[in-house]
Amino acid sequence: MHLKNDNSLFEYLVRLGDDRLILGHRLSEWCGHAPILEEDIALANIAQDCIGHATHFLNAASEVENKIKTADELTYFRDAIDYKNLLIMELPKGDFAFTIVRQFLVDSFTFLLYEKLQNSGNKFISDITTKALKEVQYHLRHSSQWVLRLGDGTELSHEKTQNALNILWLYTNEMFESDEIENSPSLKNFITKSSDLESEWENKVISHLQNATLKIPEMQTNYLSGGRRGIHTEHLGHLLSEMQIVARTYPGAKW
Amino acid sequence: MVDLELTFEKNLSIGQKIEPRDWMPENYRKQLIRLISQHAHSEIVGMLPEGNWITRAPSLRRKIALLAKVQDEAGHGLYLYCAAETLGISREEMFDQLHTKKAKYSSIFNYPTLTWADIGMIGWLVDGAAIINQTTMAKCSYGPYSRGLLRICKEENFHKIQGMEIVGILCSGTNEQKEMAQESLNRWWWPSLMMFGPHDTNSPNSSDLMKWKIKIKSNDELRQRFVDMTVEQAKVFGLTIPDPELKFNTETRSWETGEINWDEFYSVINGNGLCNNERISARRSAYEDNSWVRDAATSYKIKKNKKAEAA
Numbered sequence: 001m002h003l004k005n006d007n008s009l010f011e012y013l014v015r016l017g018d019d020r021l022i023l024g025h026r027l028s029e030w031c032g033h034a035p036i037l038e039e040d041i042a043l044a045n046i047a048q049d050c051i052g053h054a055t056h057f058l059n060a061a062s063e064v065e066n067k068i069k070t071a072d073e074l075t076y077f078r079d080a081i082d083y084k085n086l087l088i089m090e091l092p093k094g095d096f097a098f099t100i101v102r103q104f105l106v107d108s109f110t111f112l113l114y115e116k117l118q119n120s121g122n123k124f125i126s127d128i129t130t131k132a133l134k135e136v137q138y139h140l141r142h143s144s145q146w147v148l149r150l151g152d153g154t155e156l157s158h159e160k161t162q163n164a165l166n167i168l169w170l171y172t173n174e175m176f177e178s179d180e181i182e183n184s185p186s187l188k189n190f191i192t193k194s195s196d197l198e199s200e201w202e203n204k205v206i207s208h209l210q211n212a213t214l215k216i217p218e219m220q221t222n223y224l225s226g227g228r229r230g231i232h233t234e235h236l237g238h239l240l241s242e243m244q245i246v247a248r249t250y251p252g253a254k255w
Numbered sequence: 256m257v258d259l260e261l262t263f264e265k266n267l268s269i270g271q272k273i274e275p276r277d278w279m280p281e282n283y284r285k286q287l288i289r290l291i292s293q294h295a296h297s298e299i300v301g302m303l304p305e306g307n308w309i310t311r312a313p314s315l316r317r318k319i320a321l322l323a324k325v326q327d328e329a330g331h332g333l334y335l336y337c338a339a340e341t342l343g344i345s346r347e348e349m350f351d352q353l354h355t356k357k358a359k360y361s362s363i364f365n366y367p368t369l370t371w372a373d374i375g376m377i378g379w380l381v382d383g384a385a386i387i388n389q390t391t392m393a394k395c396s397y398g399p400y401s402r403g404l405l406r407i408c409k410e411e412n413f414h415k416i417q418g419m420e421i422v423g424i425l426c427s428g429t430n431e432q433k434e435m436a437q438e439s440l441n442r443w444w445w446p447s448l449m450m451f452g453p454h455d456t457n458s459p460n461s462s463d464l465m466k467w468k469i470k471i472k473s474n475d476e477l478r479q480r481f482v483d484m485t486v487e488q489a490k491v492f493g494l495t496i497p498d499p500e501l502k503f504n505t506e507t508r509s510w511e512t513g514e515i516n517w518d519e520f521y522s523v524i525n526g527n528g529l530c531n532n533e534r535i536s537a538r539r540s541a542y543e544d545n546s547w548v549r550d551a552a553t554s555y556k557i558k559k560n561k562k563a564e565a566a
Contacts, residue, residue: 028309028318031325032302033537035545037333040302044326048319055315072314096548152558153551160547246313246371253429255313255371255421 008184010064011084012191013124014074015181015228017057018085021075023106024050025239026093035096042142046103049135053128060124076247080237081230088171090227090236097150097160101168104143108205109175109197110136116192125190144208151212158213165209166217173223176201181228267468272398275341283467286460288342289358290469291400292349295335296360298328300353300534304368305377313371320417321374327410334406338399354539361385362520363446365528372425372432372439378418380440380447380485386411387481388451396468419488426492433493440489441497447485448512449520451478479509486510 027047034040058071069077088106093099114136117129150161176198182191206216226232247255259278266273273279302325309325312318336346352358363381368374386408393404425436452458452474464470489496500513523531 028322031309032306033541035548037329040329041326044322048322051319075315149552149555153555156547157551242310246311253432255317
């Protein structure tokens with residue numbers, strides 16, 4: 001019933017997986033270093049969820065490619081150029097404001113996306129997103145609450161949050177770029193084009209940011225993108241060299 | 256006063272738990288605060304050496320398991336700080352004691368994690384030793400600590416299983432993996448034995464603690480239990496305990512180790528371990544560099560309350 005060897009489906013699943021994997025990795029960097037113990041717990045929990053989703057998506061990708069590579073092989077033995085995550089996921093974690101604003105922008109997107117994808121005609125996609133959506137709902141609640149506190153907290157927290165937003169805003173357009181993979185006929189009944197999510201995302205995100213007394217950055221012409229084509233920031237290579245070091249040093253070993 | 260003290264003594268003698276609102280001797284309170292906060296600090300400082308490998312864990316499954324484990328440690332820290340708060344000290348005061356090095360934490364976390372095998376060893380040896388200590392401590396006389404420990408021990412058991420699984424897989428893996436496991440055991444064995452503290456004859460706080468049933472078994476008794484269990488497990492893994500003097504005493508039916516290097520033990524406790532400075536400065540900067548986050552949350556709450564009052 002699944003389309004075997006369908007490259008678009010494989011590519012699409014890898015994108016979904018890479019987004020979660022790289023975001024989860026960045027979140028996991030907070031473990032032991034968060035501003036309060038409760039956030040050590042929360043961020044580690046969200047990181048686990050993200051990496052869990054990634055595992056499911058990459059396993060599914062492995063299935064549609066007749067298991068040429070396992071999810072672990074896809075994770076540990078691909079170079080940055082073959083990673084297809086959005087650029088926003090790979091940016092260094094920054095300060096707590098940067099992490100929270102990124103999380104809020106991404107959670108809002110992921111929530112809308114999975115909400116649609118749970119009705120996918122592809123069983124992999126519908127199964128994974130149905131389950132993941134419940135967790136993403138919690139993530140969104142968590143990041144939304146923090147955006148309010150940081151944006152409308154003290155002068156200093158407001159400034160840091162506004163700065164983070166100004167930088168991250170440049171990376172938001174990429175979430176809604178529908179390219180030839182998303183437009184592939186074989187994915188027609190399987191996916192929702194991300195461009196279809198843009199206006200709803202914008203409405204929700206902008207109104208929440210305004211509630212947090214934040215200023216929406218002026219529409220930029222210099223939006224950044226490239227991740228879906230493997231054209232990344234320089235940060236991803238370093239992230240991967242750390243993530244992959246043990247697995248690559250002992251190829252073939254089981255862990 | 257005499258009555259209160261008598262009630263306290265009576266409760267102790269019949270095994271009735273002491274609760275936060277009960278009268279207790281000042282020194283009992285003081286010792287408990289010291290002990291519980293030390294334990295809490297150990298949990299959160301302990302997140303650092305293991306957290307060091309989350310970003311490098313060699314498979315997706317391992318990465319998630321390690322994250323879950325380190326998250327548990329944060330959870331343990333949280334309920335231990337809460338248990339200590341029932342004795343009249345705040346989390347901020349305890350953090351301050353940690354950051355100014357007035358409070359101690361388990362010295363084992365001042366050793367570095369250098370290879371992936373160390374993550375297995377910490378689960379197997381360090382959590383294994385902690386379980387032995389804590390299941391005994393769970394019978395202690397102070398209610399909130401005792402109940403907290405019961406819960407902690409359940410989770411620590413998962414951690415130990417996770418660690419033993421890592422070690423087991425390494426030992427049945429490639430030669431390089433086996434060597435990695437052995438090398439790691441060589442570094443962690445002795446510090447694990449030190450986790451039980453000085454010999455009973457040199458343990459300054461023990462007698463009071465035992466009288467008050469804050470401590471149930473002696474350091475040496477618990478250490479012996481650990482040695483007997485772990486030596487057998489090492490055999491199953493095919494690992495060699497790095498102690499040429501280790502021998503089985505057929506009369507006592509237990510394993511006798513060579514002498515622990517107590518100079519090293521006191522040296523690390525007194526701040527000269529490889530990672531003492533890193534651990535404290537990591538905790539300090541997590542707390543101090545992020546004070547603006549806590550300020551923001553407080554300020555937001557005040558604004559909210561004001562708006563609610565005005566409405």
